[in-house]
Amino acid sequence: MKKIQMVDLPGQYKHIKETVDASIQEVLNSAAYINGPYVKEFQADLEKYLDVKHVIPCANGTDALQIAMMGLGLTQGDEVITADFTFAATVEVIALLKLTPVLVDVEADTFNMDIEALKKAITPKTKAIVPVHLFGQCANMEAVMDVAKAHNLHVIEDTAQAIGADYTFKDGTTKKAGTIGNVGTTSFFPSKNLGCYGDGGAIFTNDDDLAHTLRGVVNHGMYRRYYHDVVGVNSRLDSIQAAVLKTKLPLLDSYCDARRKAAEFYSAAFASNSNISTPVISNFSTHVFHQYTLQITNGKRDELHQHLLDNNIPNAIYYPVPLHAQKAYTDARYNEDDFTVTNQLIDTVISLPMNTELDIEQLEFITKTILEFVG
Numbered sequence: 131m132k133k134i135q136m137v138d139l140p141g142q143y144k145h146i147k148e149t150v151d152a153s154i155q156e157v158l159n160s161a162a163y164i165n166g167p168y169v170k171e172f173q174a175d176l177e178k179y180l181d182v183k184h185v186i187p188c189a190n191g192t193d194a195l196q197i198a199m200m201g202l203g204l205t206q207g208d209e210v211i212t213a214d215f216t217f218a219a220t221v222e223v224i225a226l227l228k229l230t231p232v233l234v235d236v237e238a239d240t241f242n243m244d245i246e247a248l249k250k251a252i253t254p255k256t257k258a259i260v261p262v263h264l265f266g267q268c269a270n271m272e273a274v275m276d277v278a279k280a281h282n283l284h285v286i287e288d289t290a291q292a293i294g295a296d297y298t299f300k301d302g303t304t305k306k307a308g309t310i311g312n313v314g315t316t317s318f319f320p321s322k323n324l325g326c327y328g329d330g331g332a333i334f335t336n337d338d339d340l341a342h343t344l345r346g347v348v349n350h351g352m353y354r355r356y357y358h359d360v361v362g363v364n365s366r367l368d369s370i371q372a373a374v375l376k377t378k379l380p381l382l383d384s385y386c387d388a389r390r391k392a393a394e395f396y397s398a399a400f401a402s403n404s405n406i407s408t409p410v411i412s413n414f415s416t417h418v419f420h421q422y423t424l425q426i427t428n429g430k431r432d433e434l435h436q437h438l439l440d441n442n443i444p445n446a447i448y449y450p451v452p453l454h455a456q457k458a459y460t461d462a463r464y465n466e467d468d469f470t471v472t473n474q475l476i477d478t479v480i481s482l483p484m485n486t487e488l489d490i491e492q493l494e495f496i497t498k499t500i501l502e503f504v505g
């Protein structure tokens with residue numbers, strides 16, 4: 131059996147080595163390292179794939195969130211609501227910009243922002259909502275947009291884990307994850323579903339004025355060279371990463387399918403085990419399985435984690451500490467009773483190996499090892 135990897139980047143690279151190497155070589159030959167032709171080409175390809183008017187490439191997914199918030203003109207003291215159960219990048223940029231993060235609980239089945247908790251958290255100072263499409267499926271965007279509309283709030287979709295997912299509205303229309311709110315952000319970190327070979331990120335919007343503002347913010351606040359109209363940052367997708375991404379974007383749907391197949395194998399194997407809850411797929415979003423995350427409900431999650439490691443099966447706890455309990459983000463306003471789901475998830479979740487290269491032999495070994503242990 132091949133050694134099992136949480137994320138198998140070398141295995142994936144093998145299949146595209148020739149094309150990707152050639153495109154990187156082209157950048158080296160041209161020496162157009164910054165804002166070279168590949169950046170524009172990838173931008174256009176991604177606009178087409180997402181069916182969105184504007185893609186603004188940037189240096190990473192954390193910058194994308196920060197730039198989106200800067201572009202929307204959020205200012206000190208504005209409250210921004212986001213999920214308690216996610217990676218810290220979202221809350222980090224809110225705090226960095228001296229906005230006020232307001233964390234809310236998530237749903238026990240989808241791990242995404244709980245709409246009732248969102249409604250409860252709104253105050254006259256609330257200016258924006260940041261739903262995070264966690265582990266690869268969209269938050270309940272139709273409900274989020276309804277809340278945003280009722281209170282005149284901006285919506286920034288953190289799509290770092292769900293690029294390629296499709297959202298279906300009640301009227302049957304579909305949109306790509308990240309193109310529903312005022313602005314969407316993503317990351318091309320190597321292990322993401324569309325990963326480059328270093329850092330990268332992008333911002334999406336259908337709003338022409340916002341797109342114009344964002345293009346200046348990423349470029350030192352310049353709209354005319356050496357005239358700085360707003361405070362900006364330096365955040366670029368470099369040409370080598372754009373070359374990698376242009377090669378990989380046409381494969382994104384097949385990558386998502388490969389992940390979905392592995393997820394289906396896992397879920398079928400665990401279906402009848404009462405100590406294991408498999409991922410729930412909501413009826414309004416496809417799931418692109420950035421992570422495949424189980425809940426172990428018999429109190430043996432930590433033992434399972436160790437048992438799998440002992441059997442050379444990598445696995446991870448995403449996330450071990452809720453954001454509201456992180457030292458950097460504690461706040462006297464928070465009440466533990468408002469985070470019952472997150473507080474439970476941190477003790478039950480475990481993410482299994484998930485990548486585009488898993489084969490049946492590996493999947494059988496992983497599921498057998500888990501089922502033997504959990505009983």
Ligand SMILES: *Cc1c(COP(=O)(O)O)cnc(C)c1O
Binds near residue numbers: 193216219288290329
């Ligand atoms: C990875 C990730 C980010 C940050 O992306 P970077 O490119 O690493 O800065 C932000 N939000 C979520 C939900 C992520 O998973």
